[in-house]
Amino acid sequence: MGALTLSNVTKSFGKTDVIKGVSLEVSEGEFCVFVGPSGCGKSTLLRMIAGLEDVTSGDVILDGARINDLAPAKREIAMVFQTYALYPHLTVRDNMGLALKQAGVARAEIIAATDKAAAMLSLQPLMDRRPAELSGGQRQRVAIGRAIVRRPKLFLFDEPLSNLDAALRVATRIEIARLHRELNATTIYVTHDQVEAMTLADKIVVLRAGLVEQVGRPMDLYNDPDNTFVAGFIGSPQMNFLKSGLLGLSSETVGIRPEHLTLHPGGGQIRGRVNHVERLGGETLVYVTTVQHGMLTVRMFGEHNYDVDADIGVDFDAAHLFHFDAAGKRLR
Amino acid sequence: MHKARHSPARSIAAHAILIAWTVIALFPVFVIVINSFKSRKAIFGDPLALPLPENFDLVGYTTVLAQGDFFQYFLNSLIVTVASLFFVLLFGAMAAFALSEYRFRGNTLMGLYLALGIMIPIRLGTVAILQLMVASGLVNTRTALVLVYTAQGLPLAVFILSEFMRNVSHDLKNAGRIDGLSEYTIFFRLVLPLVRPAMATVAVFTMIPIWNDLWFPLILAPAEEVKTITLGSQVFIGQFVTNWNAVLAALSLAIVPVLVLYLIFSRQLIRGITAGAVK
Ligand SMILES: Nc1ncnc2c1ncn2[C@@H]1O[C@H](COP(=O)(O)OP(=O)(O)O)[C@@H](O)[C@H]1O
Ligand SMILES: [Mg+2]
Numbered sequence: 001m002g003a004l005t006l007s008n009v010t011k012s013f014g015k016t017d018v019i020k021g022v023s024l025e026v027s028e029g030e031f032c033v034f035v036g037p038s039g040c041g042k043s044t045l046l047r048m049i050a051g052l053e054d055v056t057s058g059d060v061i062l063d064g065a066r067i068n069d070l071a072p073a074k075r076e077i078a079m080v081f082q083t084y085a086l087y088p089h090l091t092v093r094d095n096m097g098l099a100l101k102q103a104g105v106a107r108a109e110i111i112a113a114t115d116k117a118a119a120m121l122s123l124q125p126l127m128d129r130r131p132a133e134l135s136g137g138q139r140q141r142v143a144i145g146r147a148i149v150r151r152p153k154l155f156l157f158d159e160p161l162s163n164l165d166a167a168l169r170v171a172t173r174i175e176i177a178r179l180h181r182e183l184n185a186t187t188i189y190v191t192h193d194q195v196e197a198m199t200l201a202d203k204i205v206v207l208r209a210g211l212v213e214q215v216g217r218p219m220d221l222y223n224d225p226d227n228t229f230v231a232g233f234i235g236s237p238q239m240n241f242l243k244s245g246l247l248g249l250s251s252e253t254v255g256i257r258p259e260h261l262t263l264h265p266g267g268g269q270i271r272g273r274v275n276h277v278e279r280l281g282g283e284t285l286v287y288v289t290t291v292q293h294g295m296l297t298v299r300m301f302g303e304h305n306y307d308v309d310a311d312i313g314v315d316f317d318a319a320h321l322f323h324f325d326a327a328g329k330r331l332r
Numbered sequence: 333m334h335k336a337r338h339s340p341a342r343s344i345a346a347h348a349i350l351i352a353w354t355v356i357a358l359f360p361v362f363v364i365v366i367n368s369f370k371s372r373k374a375i376f377g378d379p380l381a382l383p384l385p386e387n388f389d390l391v392g393y394t395t396v397l398a399q400g401d402f403f404q405y406f407l408n409s410l411i412v413t414v415a416s417l418f419f420v421l422l423f424g425a426m427a428a429f430a431l432s433e434y435r436f437r438g439n440t441l442m443g444l445y446l447a448l449g450i451m452i453p454i455r456l457g458t459v460a461i462l463q464l465m466v467a468s469g470l471v472n473t474r475t476a477l478v479l480v481y482t483a484q485g486l487p488l489a490v491f492i493l494s495e496f497m498r499n500v501s502h503d504l505k506n507a508g509r510i511d512g513l514s515e516y517t518i519f520f521r522l523v524l525p526l527v528r529p530a531m532a533t534v535a536v537f538t539m540i541p542i543w544n545d546l547w548f549p550l551i552l553a554p555a556e557e558v559k560t561i562t563l564g565s566q567v568f569i570g571q572f573v574t575n576w577n578a579v580l581a582a583l584s585l586a587i588v589p590v591l592v593l594y595l596i597f598s599r600q601l602i603r604g605i606t607a608g609a610v611k
Contacts, residue, residue, distance in 0.1 A: 052506050073512030085503035089525060102512035146511075158503075 001063060002153040002186030003028045004049065011044055013322075018044050021058070026188065026203070031180050034190045035197040035233070036207035042190040043158055044209070049188065050152060050156055051075050062153060073102070078147035078151030079156040082163060084139040086131040086146075093118075093127045096146045115287040117148040120179065137168045144176070147222045148183065157189040161196065173199060194234055196224070206230050218246035228328035231255045242270075242316075244323070251331050258299035260287070262318040263306070268313020271294065274306050288314055361587065368392050368580035375576055392581030395568075401556060402582075403606060405564030410589060412474050413542050416481035420538050421531055423482070424489025425497075430521050431490070432497040433505070443494065449487030454480065455547060465552055472555040482550050484540040496530035497523060532597040543590050561586050 004026040011019035026032045026108045034042045034259050047053040049060060051072035059066050078099075080090075086095050095100075096117060097110040106115075118124050121141045131139055140160060147155055160176070177200055182188055191197055197204050198218045206213040206221065206229070214226045218234075225231035228295045231239045237258050244251045246268070263286060271291035284304040288296045296314055306312065323331040349573075367375045367384055374387035396402050454461075461480060462471075470476040483564050500523050508518045524531070549563040566581040568575040 047506070048508075050510060052509060072506075072510045077510065079507070079510050081503035081507060083501055083503045085501060085507040087504070087508075087522065089521070098513075099511040 003063055004143075004154060004186065004188070004289040005059075005061040006045075006049070007059045009048060009060060010047075010056045011041075011048060011053060012056045012159075016017075016152075018210050018296065019048070019056075022210075022212055023058075024205060024212065024215065026186060028186055029184045030190065031187045031200055031202045032205060033197040033201035033203070034188065034205050034207055035194055036192065037233075038192050040156070040207045041210045042192070042207055046158055046188060046190050046259050049154070050077055050079050051153075068092075073099075076153040077156055078154075079158065080140075080143045080147050080160045084131070084136075084143045084157040086139055086142055088131055091128050091130055092123065092134070092145075095131070095142060096149045096274075099146070099150045107320055112134040113149050114145075117145045120148065121145045121175070129194045136164055136172060137172065140164060140172060141175070144179070148179070153186065155185050156185040157187065159191055160192075161191070169175075176200065187230050194236060198234070204234070206233060225255075225322065228253065228255065228324050231330075233324060237297045239301065239322075240293075240296045242296075246292050249321075249323070252326040253324045253328075255322040255324065256316050256320055260317050261296060261298040262286075262315045262317075263298055263300075264313040264315055265310070266313065268315045270296070270314045270316075272312060272314060274308050274310050274312050276308065277304075277306050279303055288312060290314070349448060350486060364580055365584050365587075368577070368584040374575055375580075389577070392575075392579075393585075395575060395578040396581045396585065399567070399578075400449075401559070402561075404557065405559050405561040406589075408474060408558055409543060409560040409562070409586075412477045412481065413539055413589075413593075415474070415478045417535055417539055419478065419482040420485035420489050421535060424486050424529070424534065425524060425531065426519070427486070427490045428493035428497050429523060432494045437527050441547065443490075446490045447487055449483075450491060454484045458547070458551060460497030462551055470552075472553050472558055474553065474558050476552045477548055477558075477560070481542045481545075481550065485534075485542070488537060489534045492534050493530055496527045500526050529564050532599075535597050536594060539593055540590060543586075 004024075006022055006024040007269070008021050008023050009019060010017065010021050024032075035044060036042055044053060048055050051067070051070060055068050060068050061130075062077075078314050087098065089099065092115050093295075096114045097212075099108045100113060103300060114127070118127060121144060123138075123141060123145055125140070126134060126138060131142070134142065138272060140163075144160070158174070161172055164172060173196060178188075180200075189200060201218055203215065204218055204221055205215050208229055214221060214230045216224075221230055221234045225234065228241065231273065232241070232255075235257060238263065239255045239257055240253050242256065247254065270290050272288040275287040275289045276296065278285040281303070282301070284300045284302065286298045286300070286304070286306055288298060290296055298314065325331055357566075363379065367379060369383040369388060369390065369392075371387050371389035371391065374381070374383075377387075427446060431439060431446075433443070465471050465476045465567070470479070504522055505518050508522055513521070544562060545560075546562045546566070549560040553559065553565065561582070565579060568578040568582065
């Protein structure tokens with residue numbers, strides 16, 4: 001229950017093509033994250049799966065049935081929105097139970113289902129409040145509860161953590177991961193934040209301008225990116241890109257993760273100046289300005305001291321280089 | 333900038349201007365109301381004087397209330413205004429929802445067409461409207477007035493409401509769709525309550541011209557049993573003699589219902605006018 005297939009789906013608003021042909025398989029129970037810069041069409045693609053936007057061409061298939069023309073309520077999906085979208089005139093319990101009520105489920109059953117979802121999210125003390133009487137974090141938990149109550153084939157999340165503060169974002173992220181383990185339901189989760197994508201996903205779909213750049217498990221994307229876009233998007237701080245020619249290599253550009261660069265005050269292959277140092281306690285980030293390659297980020301474990309504006313050399317481990325051609329495609 | 337806005341001098345100046353404006357605007361109403369309680373001689377002797385025990389006279393009110401049909405006129409005005417208001421708000425909100433929510437061919441054109449009525453006065457079509465009403469046998473009915481006033485009020489209602497409805501959260505409407513609410517439920521239960529301030533604004537701007545209108549009642553419904561109060565009050569204004577006591581009393585009474593309706597809407601109205609200005 002809950003296997004989703006997109007086969008070459010496209011979406012145009014008038015003359016603008018927003019989704020330019022996306023094919024994708026999400027298997028049952030999988031946690032799939034759509035990630036990409038803002039405006040790349042993530043939400044549009046999610047709304048097409050939900051049935052809130054019609055599909056211009058291609059097929060949306062859920063459990064083997066084509067659902068292109070099915071109304072959202074008939075698709076057995078549930079969605080959590082960035083702005084929570086709770087019904088302001090209903091209590092938390094009624095918010096959570098509305099879908100079942102619309103589907104004609106008996107009252108006792110609705111109460112049982114909402115109680116169960118409330119227990120999973122510790123919402124019991126809030127059941128009789130209205131959304132206006134809740135904090136942002138509580139509202140989002142209610143919205144998640146509303147999705148759970150329906151026991152859908154497919155959970156859809158559209159940037160559910162974007163309106164929360166940093167601490168709450170981490171807490172809710174952990175909660176979503178736990179719920180997914182408990183319910184084991186197929187989930188599609190949209191975010192522009194690659195940390196959320198890396199921490200939650202079984203499978204990440206990187207989108208750019210309406211096209212899929214790469215699909216894979218988080219560590220596959222991190223360790224084996226297909227192109228400079230994915231290499232630069234996944235991982236924080238960003239991968240460094242160096243000009244191959246200047247290093248005597250045959251490719252166009254080479255990428256290297258900040259943790260694979262080392263600093264040598266006296267030597268090093270690339271000379272530069274320390275631009276800025278960020279000490280985070282557990283790790284230290286040193287930003288080095290070089291004449292030939294622009295700014296490079298070096299990441300080290302523990303606490304280190306470097307003087308800003310000091311001359312410094314940077315070395316890299318050739319085994320960890322990623323080679324890319326002029327179009328940004330990976331050379332393997 | 334922030335400081336300047338709160339300086340006492342500015343605040344006093346602003347209040348002085350607003351108070352002056354209020355006095356000027358309310359003065360005619362005030363003169364009408366005080367004179368309605370005075371004898372005829374006192375009205376002409378010193379129109380600006382307050383009613384005193386020696387010239388206090390309720391003859392205007394007794395004349396108006398003795399004029400048997402006055403309550404009927406009153407009722408007619410109320411029926412016509414409330415019914416028109418209801419249809420303007422209902423159809424205006426529905427059209428605004430369609431224009432703001434659904435993408436369809438000709439959406440913008442339809443919006444412009446509906447807004448055109450703001451610029452073109454409906455009175456230009458009086459002759460055609462009268463012919464229409466004669467042909468459909470609606471002359472001398474309140475229905476005729478309700479139809480005309482609904483048409484007159486719709487353009488502004490659609491214009492204002494569609495702007496407000498565009499700002500209602502798409503996520504909320506979409507959540508409703510996923511939970512299986514019909515488009516009608518989404519409209520009536522989710523969207524309408526959120527645009528209540530805008531509805532109140534539209535209600536006030538629609539109601540006042542209807543209540544005060546003399547033109548269409550005179551042309552479409554001059555018969556005794558369907559006369560509105562504005563038209564009814566005209567019986568006291570003759571070509572040679574005008575019963576000023578009665579006219580002033582009738583006008584004073586006519587203010588009351590609008591005032592009541594206004595008070596009902598005003599709390600919402602203030603929010604409607606300042607929405608967007610204050611975030
Ligand atoms: N209703 C619409 N009409 C026209 N263009 C739209 C509409 N909705 C979204 N778009 C365009 O589609 C693109 C993708 O939007 P969206 O899916 O919201 O991006 P994301 O969620 O990845 O930030 C944007 O360029 C946006 O301007
Ligand atoms: Mg989005």
